[in-house]
Amino acid sequence: MFGAIEAGGTKFVCAVGNEDGSVLERISLPTTTPEETMKEVFDFFDAFELKAIGIGSFGPIDVNRQSDTYGYITSTPKTPWKFYNFLGAVKDRYQIPVGWTTDVNAAALGELMKGAAQDVDSCVYLTVGTGVGGGAVINGKLLEGYGHPEMGHITVEQHPDETFEGFCPYHGNCLEGIAAGPAIEQRFGQKGHLLADKKEVWEMEAFYLAQALMNYTLILSPERIILGGGVMKQQQLYPLVREELVRQINGYVALPPLEEYIVTPGLGDNAGITGCLLLAAQQLS
Amino acid sequence: MFGAIEAGGTKFVCAVGNEDGSVLERISLPTTTPEETMKEVFDFFDAFELKAIGIGSFGPIDVNRQSDTYGYITSTPKTPWKFYNFLGAVKDRYQIPVGWTTDVNAAALGELMKGAAQDVDSCVYLTVGTGVGGGAVINGKLLEGYGHPEMGHITVEQHPDETFEGFCPYHGNCLEGIAAGPAIEQRFGQKGHLLADKKEVWEMEAFYLAQALMNYTLILSPERIILGGGVMKQQQLYPLVREELVRQINGYVALPPLEEYIVTPGLGDNAGITGCLLLAAQQLS
Numbered sequence: 255m256f257g258a259i260e261a262g263g264t265k266f267v268c269a270v271g272n273e274d275g276s277v278l279e280r281i282s283l284p285t286t287t288p289e290e291t292m293k294e295v296f297d298f299f300d301a302f303e304l305k306a307i308g309i310g311s312f313g314p315i316d317v318n319r320q321s322d323t324y325g326y327i328t329s330t331p332k333t334p335w336k337f338y339n340f341l342g343a344v345k346d347r348y349q350i351p352v353g354w355t356t357d358v359n360a361a362a363l364g365e366l367m368k369g370a371a372q373d374v375d376s377c378v379y380l381t382v383g384t385g386v387g388g389g390a391v392i393n394g395k396l397l398e399g400y401g402h403p404e405m406g407h408i409t410v411e412q413h414p415d416e417t418f419e420g421f422c423p424y425h426g427n428c429l430e431g432i433a434a435g436p437a438i439e440q441r442f443g444q445k446g447h448l449l450a451d452k453k454e455v456w457e458m459e460a461f462y463l464a465q466a467l468m469n470y471t472l473i474l475s476p477e478r479i480i481l482g483g484g485v486m487k488q489q490q491l492y493p494l495v496r497e498e499l500v501r502q503i504n505g506y507v508a509l510p511p512l513e514e515y516i517v518t519p520g521l522g523d524n525a526g527i528t529g530c531l532l533l534a535a536q537q538l539s
Numbered sequence: 540m541f542g543a544i545e546a547g548g549t550k551f552v553c554a555v556g557n558e559d560g561s562v563l564e565r566i567s568l569p570t571t572t573p574e575e576t577m578k579e580v581f582d583f584f585d586a587f588e589l590k591a592i593g594i595g596s597f598g599p600i601d602v603n604r605q606s607d608t609y610g611y612i613t614s615t616p617k618t619p620w621k622f623y624n625f626l627g628a629v630k631d632r633y634q635i636p637v638g639w640t641t642d643v644n645a646a647a648l649g650e651l652m653k654g655a656a657q658d659v660d661s662c663v664y665l666t667v668g669t670g671v672g673g674g675a676v677i678n679g680k681l682l683e684g685y686g687h688p689e690m691g692h693i694t695v696e697q698h699p700d701e702t703f704e705g706f707c708p709y710h711g712n713c714l715e716g717i718a719a720g721p722a723i724e725q726r727f728g729q730k731g732h733l734l735a736d737k738k739e740v741w742e743m744e745a746f747y748l749a750q751a752l753m754n755y756t757l758i759l760s761p762e763r764i765i766l767g768g769g770v771m772k773q774q775q776l777y778p779l780v781r782e783e784l785v786r787q788i789n790g791y792v793a794l795p796p797l798e799e800y801i802v803t804p805g806l807g808d809n810a811g812i813t814g815c816l817l818l819a820a821q822q823l824s
């Protein structure tokens with residue numbers, strides 16, 4: 255049996271399951287402080303005999319094995335978790351192999367192996383919610399190098415009708431600053447789910463998301479891009495993003511058939527926890 | 540013995556050499572038509588007993604093994620080469636394994652295995668010349684997916700003092716359209732090498748290149764970025780690009796020490812042909 259921890263900024267999901275990613279038991283708990291939250295995590299896992307654990311964590315995290323802070327959550331605005339040695343704490347407790355990556359990389363792995371990208375070898379998973387975060391699997395392996403992708407913070411050209419200055423504390427109007435849920439709310443004065451029938455809201459959103467997808471396409475050339483997160487509940491965004499991507503790429507590179515290229519998550523909200531279980535299983539091979 | 544073809548838009552370099560990438564003999568010929576150029580290529584290789592050949596070609600090329608035009612040069616503006624079955628022609632002639640990728644991917648492989656990125660597992664190779672092209676090796680493997688990277692055509696925010704509309708026929712002011720050698724020449728009315736002491740030229744150039752490097756960093760997280768090509772002969776660009784990258788990323792992600800992160804090619808003009816030889820050798824393993 256394997257363990258999985260999907261550590262989000264507002265809640266943790268812990269599960270035990272099989273090497274094929276199927277969940278046998280799970281709990282969900284609020285993200286408070288490492289002391290409180292990790293106590294509950296350990297209480298849950300202590301009841302099982304685990305072979306390995308996979309962690310997909312909110313970030314930024316340190317994934318660089320050469321680094322002194324490998325396995326830490328790093329410069330998060332969630333103060334109690336700043337420079338918390340997450341991987342070390344789990345390893346100390348269980349003395350078994352522990353896989354460590356970002357929540358979005360784990361989701362990309364889940365989707366590649368059991369979800370919407372099972373028939374290909376590479377995919378990007380982008381979540382558009384309170385923030386914008388992306389992960390990827392390339393040639394079947396998690397995309398990591400000196401660090402991990404932070405695809406949500408790329409620069410984008412501003413829409414001609416833009417009035418909002420962007421909310422990213424680091425970059426102002428980067429993709430996240432201008433296209434995450436809070437940007438929609440601050441620009442239009444209402445939460446996204448109340449703006450469903452306002453055409454201009456989703457056309458502007460598609461303009462930004464398509465720019466991002468164009469850059470991911472030109473830089474990574476993935477076989478599939480999966481868009482998830484709260485904002486993507488607006489189903490009308492998918493066709494708008496596809497159209498806008500075609501307009502922006504302007505015939506320069508060949509794309510897969512668009513309905514197969516830009517898709518909804520196959521695992522719904524289970525992409526991350528499934529990926530964490532698969533990551534755990536990979537630690538033994 | 541292995542064969543290597545670095546197929547550029549203006550010249551072809553053919554070489555034979557060893558599995559460690561060392562060149563024993565080489566020729567250089569102008570890129571004219573497939574009939575003429577390939578005849579000379581074959582005349583050169585016919586004299587050797589080769590185990591495999593590696594090709595790094597100008598693009599766009601089709602690297603998708605599922606595609607009917609796998610191995611072709613595709614939508615190039617060089618009309619005689621449009622939809623030329625390059626890989627097929629070489630395979631037909633020699634009936635040995637042939638590796639096939641872009642010229643810049645080959646250069647990235649050469650630099651990773653024998654050049655400026657030997658101590659790491661991932662790098663981006665960007666050439667800034669008549670165009671802007673990028674390749675990458677990730678986890679030791681060439682970066683390819685549905686297609687190959689076209690990193691030169693990402694969107695960039697325009698400099699506040701920009702007066703030039705960009706020359707990319709597909710996107711106008713994408714990175715290549717606004718930062719390749721011809722953009723410098725058209726904007727400032729003189730070729731780059733005559734503008735060496737004009738500070739504003741290289742500050743603007745660094746502004747664009749740093750945006751690109753920021754996006755590559757946020758999306759790929761490579762361990763090293765190698766900048767080559769004619770425009771990078773302006774050595775003052777390296778420190779300017781490093782500074783500007785730091786300013787734009789604004790502390791959001793940890794970077795390697797900058798002098799180790801953004802570097803000149805270790806193999807000079809031999810990165811591509813070395814990579815092609817190594818690619819040839821990889822076909823047997």
Ligand SMILES: Nc1ncnc2c1ncn2[C@@H]1O[C@H](COP(=O)(O)OP(=O)(O)O)[C@@H](O)[C@H]1O
Pocket residue numbers: 262264381382383384385434435436439445446447448482483484485486487488
């Ligand atoms: N149906 C919806 N339509 C548009 N926006 C939505 C919808 N549901 C949630 N959102 C927005 O998505 C964001 C929350 O994203 P979500 O992915 O649910 O959480 P998180 O990113 O915190 O994990 C909020 O900004 C919210 O306004």
Ligand SMILES: Nc1ncnc2c1ncn2[C@@H]1O[C@H](COP(=O)(O)OP(=O)(O)O)[C@@H](O)[C@H]1O
Pocket residue numbers: 547549666667668669670719720721724730731732733767768769770771772773
């Ligand atoms: N010393 C230099 N300083 C600035 N620009 C240069 C210099 N040398 C060449 N260039 C520019 O680089 C471009 C040629 O790039 P190069 O890499 O040599 O060839 P290509 O991209 O065609 O393979 C031209 O636009 C040229 O003006």
Ligand SMILES: [Zn+2]
Pocket residue numbers: 406407408422423424425426428429430431
């Ligand atoms: Zn940002």
Ligand SMILES: [Zn+2]
Pocket residue numbers: 691692693707708709710711713714715716
């Ligand atoms: Zn372009």
